[in-house]
Amino acid sequence: MSILITGGRIITATDDYVGDIFIEDDRITAIGTALPMTADRTIDARGKLVFPGGIDVHTHLDMPFGGSTSADDFETGTIAAAFGGTTSIVDFAIQYRGQTLHHAWETWMKKAEGTAAIDYGFHMIMTELNDQVELEMDALVRQGVTSFKLFMAYPGVFMLDDASIFKAMLRTGKNGGTICMHAENGGVIDVLVQRALAEGKTAPKYHALTRPARAEGEATHRAIALAEMADVPVYIVHLSSAEALEMVTEARDRGLPAFAETCPQYLFLSYDNYEEPGFEGAKYVMSPPLRQRETQNRLWRGLAGNDLQAIATDHCPFCMKEKHLGDGDFSKIPNGAPGIETRMSLVYDGGVRTGKISLNRFVELTSTSPAKIFGLFPRKGTIAPGSDADLVIFDPEKKMTLRAKTLHMNVDYNPYEGREVTGVTETVLSRGRIIIEGGTFVGRAGAGSFITRSERK
Ligand code: URP
Ligand code: ZN
Ligand code: ZN
Secondary structure, X not given: OEEEEEEEEEEOOOOEEEEEEEEEOOEEEEEEOOOOOOOOEEEXXXXXXXXXXXXXXXXXXXXXXXXXXXXXXHHHHHHHHHHOOEEEEEEEEEEOOXXXXXXXXXXXXXXXXXXXXXXXXXXXXXXXXXXXXXXXXXXXHHOOOOEEEEEOOOXXXXXXXXXXXXXXXXXXXXXXXXXXXXXXXXXXXXXXXXXXXXXXXXXXXXHHHOOOHHHHHHHHHHHHHHHHHHOOOEEEOOOOOHHHHHHHHHHHHOOOOEEEEEOHHHHHOOHHHHHOOOOHHHHHOOOOOOOOOXXXXXXXXXXXXXXXXXXXXXXOOOOHHHHHHHOOOHHHOOOOEXXXXXXXXXXXXXXXXXXOOOHHHHHHHHHHHHHHHOOOOOOOOOOOOOOEOOEEEEEEEEEXXXXXXXXXXXXXXXXXXXXXXXXXXXXXEEOOEEEEEOOEEOOOOOXXXXXXXXXXX
């Protein structure tokens, strides 16, 4: 099967030109102006932007959490991702205490195989470390699971102590992997949560008021210091605060391999959302929480200046029925919100159209840079001969109003309900197969493949 995409404005992290792309089977085989080839199918992309498919390196599909399970599984979540212009995800497998990493990997592979509509990889969340687990870490890196997420928060559930974190870092420093860190001081937060509840402060907004930005800054500083001593790259996930960003900036200024992502929710929503009436604030209960509105500009500057290297979603949706598990106790509200489908349009509309980031930087943040950090580049994350034909044809002038009812995520609310965005994904190719066309999913659940990621170079 061959496809010729003609006359689109091709944008990569570094290029911007009008040209044609020729695809044979699953790869791009030629790029040029006025390519002479004939193909089984021609797509006219004049007036449209052509991006490498979006890569979302932080999703939680079919994830048990807080007495519930995230509402999107690998079928619904990856189809929604495709509608939004994302063609690869890196989700999180979880090693629960007493379990092997291999068991966690197998469990998550079973969830994704035969259901995912786009390609997927896994980070490994580790909640327990011993000699056997350390050996398994090396084996996982060799089989393409090259990053480990550790938690400094959620005591009794996911949190690891500093000694275990340090051991995992030392091992990863040697085996060619990367450490992803949930950086919030879980001990401090737990004390604040218990005190708030004892004082009868039970509403959703107290989720935010008991997770101070300084607790994120402190943990980010500690994560980077531990990683520096262990000589391992560290990637701070879902960075939300200026306090944490300062720590990453300081480390990068010293030349350390410290990286960080932020997420659209921290760029477009704020603490004010927790003050919405009744139980509405529960829609935004996530960790770290939304911050003061002023933080948004700091994060945009960090993105523009490469102190932040990626925009992922932390897609972890729960329907309102599940959020109501926290009626009368904010600490029981499942943490997380939907975002896998809306990332590209939100960042294009709020970042590129407002001049906060360039078009090239948009591609870099949503695709190229995460591909490089997590061992997917150049197979994914760019438009080049030999790369997978994961492509997005994007209408930069089309408008769309974000509504839970018309979006495709399996969740009954949207944090951006009613917001109008300009810039909409029109056509999506995943490894040379058209999967979104004319507002319809035309791909196949199960057509996505596990991506073996390479070790750090
Ligand atoms: O609130 C969040 N972020 N839920 C997902 C789990 C995590 O820590 O990433
Ligand atoms: Zn986290
Ligand atoms: Zn997460």
